Amino acid sequence: MGDRTHTHTGAAGRATTADGPASVRNVVLVGHSGSGKTTLVEALALTAGALNRAGRVEDGATVSDHDEIEQRRRRSVQLSLVPVAWDGHKINLLDTPGYADFVGELRAGLRAADAALFVVSAAQEADAVAGTTRAVWEECAAVGMPRAIVVTHLDTARTSFEEMTRVCGRIFGHDDPDAVLPLHLPVQGPEGPDGHARLTGLTGLLTREIFDYSSGERHRLPPSGDQEGPLQEARDRLIEGIIAESEDETLMDRYLAGEELDVPALMGDLERAVARGSFHPVLTAAPAADGAGQGVGTVELLDLISAGFPSPLERTLPALTAPDGAPRPAPACDPGGPLVAEVVKTSSDPYVGRVSLVRVFSGTLRPDETVHVCGHGLTEPGGGTGPSHEADVRVGALSAPFGAQQRPLDSCIAGDLACVSKLGVAETGDTLTGAGEPLLIEPWSMPDPLLPQAVRAHSKADEDKLSQGLARLVAEDPTMRLEQNPDTHQVVLWCMGEAHTEVALERLRTRYGVQVDAEPHRVPLRETLASRTVGRGRHVKQSGGHGQYAVCEIEVEPLPPGAGIEFVDKVVGGSVPRQFIASVEKGVRAQAARGLAAGHPLVDVRVTLLDGKSHSVDSSDAAFQTAGALALREAAAGTRVQLLEPVAEVSVLVPDDYVGAVMSDLAGRRGRLAGTEQATGERTLVRAEVPEIEIGRYTVDLRSLTHGTGRFDRAYARHEPMPPHLADRIRETQETTANAG
Template sequence: MGDKAHAHTGAAGRAATADRPSSIRNVVLVGHSGSGKTTLVEALAQTAGAVNRAGRVEDGGTVSDYDEIEHRQQRSVQLSLVPVEWGGYKINLLDTPGYADFVGELRAGLRAADAALFIVSAAQEADAVAGTTRAVWEECAAVGMPRAIVVTHLDTARTSFDEMTRVCGEIFGGDDPDAVLPLYLPVLGPEGPDGHAPLTGLTGLLTQRVFDYSSGERKETPPSDDQHAPLQDARNRLIEGIIAESEDETLMDRYLGGEDIDIKTLIDDLERAVARDAFHPVLTAAPAGEDGRQGIGTVELLDLITGGFPTPLERPLPAVTTPGGALRPAPSCDPDGPLVAEVVKTASDPYVGRVSLVRVFSGTLRPDETIHVLGHGLTDPGHEPRPVHEAEVRVGALSAPFGKQQRALTSCIAGDLACVAKLGGAETGDTLSAPEDPLLMEPWSMPDPLLPLAIEAHSKADEDKLSQGLARLVAEDPTMRLEQNQDTHQVVLWCLGEAHQDVALDRLRTRYGVQVDTVSHKVSLRETFAGPSSGRGRHVKQSGGHGQYAICEIEVEPLPPGSGIEFVDKVVGGAVPRQFIPSVEKGIRAQAARGVAAGHPLVDVRITLRDGKAHSVDSSDAAFQAAGALALREAAAETRIQLLEPVSEVQVLVPDGYVGPVMSDLSGRRGRVIGTEQSGAGRTLVRAEVPELEIGRYAIDLRSLSHGTGRFDRSYARHEPMPPQLADRLREQQENTANGA
């Protein structure tokens, strides 16, 4: 790192390729929105020679040109792949959205990668860095994924590399801040009118050489006299940090004994420590200039990726089972082994159709071969995934994306990634394997979408296309859930946030040609009797011809919550003939399902049939059904009907500093806090029961309240009586809506 040859090994216009897993590096870029991930990817591509000096690909676009929605919304909304070559290695750069609503794309990037670059803007507040990236850092730590940190935007006024390095050590270092240390110090030019000095180069702490970019090209020079003191302090700390993580137990004793450890040993130990996730170097980078100047720090970063990050051979692969659930040995990353691959992302191209981004874990994927596609499908939260779709399909063309271009590939070996066109009905998360030995990979975790979006087709023409468009939308994005609510008769898209909703509506309109209208989301209310009552249903029509005759008398009494509808027959003396007792029950249950007051299903009552009358000729099944329904409506008119609202059990995980505001906010939503408990260092889990009417937008409100650091999940607990004043207000709103007010 710092003493290697740096010839451009990529070639603009040619797809980067790899002939063995050891020459592949899969790296995901993680960071807050606006931290500079996409700009850094473009700079790395230019330094690697994958684009021309102006940072453009052949069609005049850039490597980040991927989705029209991203251009319209002015933000990254999906995972994109940019493959480059450097020093004989193929590097797959996976650029992820930084906005919290698109965490599903981030999780897909983590699945496809073997190492992560955390991009931190020096212009950000420390709280923003901690809130948006610590959770992802902990996810990577849990699976032992190697990580490095890149500080950007040092060319912004009032920024400090030293301060940001200190913040990163506190946030990411945990109990060992010396495991998060810089490899290079920034070299600053003369101060400008705003008092800020621009970044002109880097000083390598191990090599003690300055890499000067001020001319537009990277030039190596010795450090000046005024650079020696800060260099030595930082260098000594770095060497001690490397030696502390060294696998050579004698190295520390030799160093403390005064031995001058040679640079090659230190670099080798550093690379091994990074690869096994024991050390997290901090680097800095600045984008390429519009005049074609090379991006600062890009060479050093590419060297770190190829020298310090692991190959696919070194990363453990996800667990694999048969379609029946039997555990199989984890596949090895062998191009000659059995095929095991996974769809990590699904997108739609206006010309090609559905395009799948595939990570090959074992074997080799080739065009025109027949493979088995097996998917987990959708599952309810808390339940194990279950295969619900599988098929044998023929592999279409393989390609490597580069901006809007797709560069053809002849194969994709184990450890590599490629785009596959027309892969049948394959969805994100599906496993690809050999037809003679179908396999299923363990799914990666996805957040549960908790923000509802109720939609209606704008016109009859849109209605015909809506179901297909929604099905394709959900197949592409596993963080989106479709619900056809049987109680409210609404079509609901559950999303992760407002930006996620905007993208869903945009895709429906532009990709699938479906115009929809958004409507207020309704929760599933219930009705019950507040007290006992009775009713008489009389359905008599005898004006000529075959008449209708049925009379029944019922008593209704409330039951404990969760009892449902209980029907009891206590007719004596045959007042209602036996063959019509089921008819009365059917009519009562049908009316209960429609509701008796505000149109919500009736629950938790016992309905007893006491008496009635029949006619030897005019009585019928239909007549007694109608009489039963009338009797229930009359009983409802004689007492107070209570509205029941659904209550959810909510679990909110937040840093300790936000526990008070969160609990206060939940109380303001008519919530009952059940308790709190510690959940890891500095985080608290708050448990509460909250009416669903009050948490429709909680996904947005919690993000604002906790500065993006909190997350929650919810599950249905029960229905409870709604406060009378709120129930009256709801009834008034329904009446106004029904009257067209």
């Protein structure tokens, strides 16, 4: 990783096919928003020859060509793929959004990749690094994914590579700090007019050479005398870290005996430790000062990716099952094997239509062939484990993306990635196999969207397109859930946060031509009666011909929570004919569904029919339905109607430092603490029961309260009586809204 002769393809269009799985490297870039991931991808593409000196390819496309939403927001909101070639390898760089709202794009990148680069900015606070990346680091560790760390923005004021390396060791190497060590030390030039020292090169710890980039090209120089001391100290620690991970048990004894170890052998041990996921080197990189030369550290980073990161041959395929759930053996990563591929991302192109980013795990995917699509139903509320759709689909054109451009491909082999157009019903997370061989790849985990946004069509013309537009949005993004609430009659889009919501509504407008109005999300409340009461319903009308005549008397009493509506017939003597008993019950239940005081469904009461009157000619089913509804309304007038609100069981996982603040905040939301548990990584799980009306925006508030380090889950527990002063306030609000309407 520093002594190689480098070859690369001179244009992005010639860096889109792989000679075999062994030559492919799939790398996802992870990091906080603003850490410099996209800038780093551009610098790597320039060094690899995928971009010309002006930062563009022949047709003017750039890596940073984003859609209109990203341009307006000045931040990445979707996963992007940039393929480059380096030393005979095809490297697929997967750039992910750094903002927490777009975690679905991040998870898709993790699924498609075999290794991860964690990009951290030296200008960021340590809490920001810890809060946004530790959870992803632990996810990668759980599956043994190789990881390296790239420190950026060392040319800004008051930054220190040494301090950032210590932060990374504490955050990412808390189990083994010696597994997180730098491979190079930065070389900084004199301060410029802005007072910042520009990064001009690197000192290789193993080779004891300076890689000088000050001219825009990489040159090797010997270290100066004042660099020997810091170099030797860092070099000794790196060698000790490599020896600890080496399979050669004699290395430590030879090192302690003062023997000069062979540098190529040390590099080989280092590369093997990185590929195993047991050693995590820290590097630094920066784009060229003029934006046209080789970026500092980009050669070293590309070397690490090609030599130290594993090929797809070393990755275990996720578990496979038949559509009925029966396990199936995983095929090898062989271009000649049976086709097994997965849709890791779905997007829409205004000219091409739906475009699917596909990772091929086995076999070879070719244009115009027929494949079988099998899906898990990730777009259904709450997800699902069984297949929701299957179909044979003809594959459209294959392409490799570069910014906003798509470059045609003849095929996509096992281990590689490609964009596929016109895959019909295929959604994110679906499995592609050969026709007649349906299989399902175990889905990757996705967090539940917890921020609700109610929407309605802006006009009649939008109503016709709304359902289709929302369905497409949800099919593209598994972190989005669509709900049509039967109680509030609202269409609710559940998202990951405010930015996620705003992007979704903007995509509805710009991509699908649907204008919607956002409205406050209403929590589904219930009503019940506070005490026993009676009511009489009398529906008598004479208007020529057959009239309407029905009288019924009922008793209503409250039941325990969750009992629903119970109807009891205690009529004696036939005062209400048997054929009309069901009519009274139907009227009572219809009125209960409409509500009594505030328009919310009535629950948890027993309604007993005691007596009534009928007419031999004028009584009818409709008359007794009306009488039953009137009797229930009169009964409600004789007692207090109590509002019931849903209560959620909330579990909040936060670093120990924020436990007190979180518990205080939950108490302010009328929450009842159920207990705390110590979790891994100096974190605590706080359990509480909180009214749902108090946590509509909790995902946003918790992120602010804990600086992005906290996350929570919630589940419906039950409905409970709402405090009288809050119930009165809701009734007043509803009356005001009704009068205004």
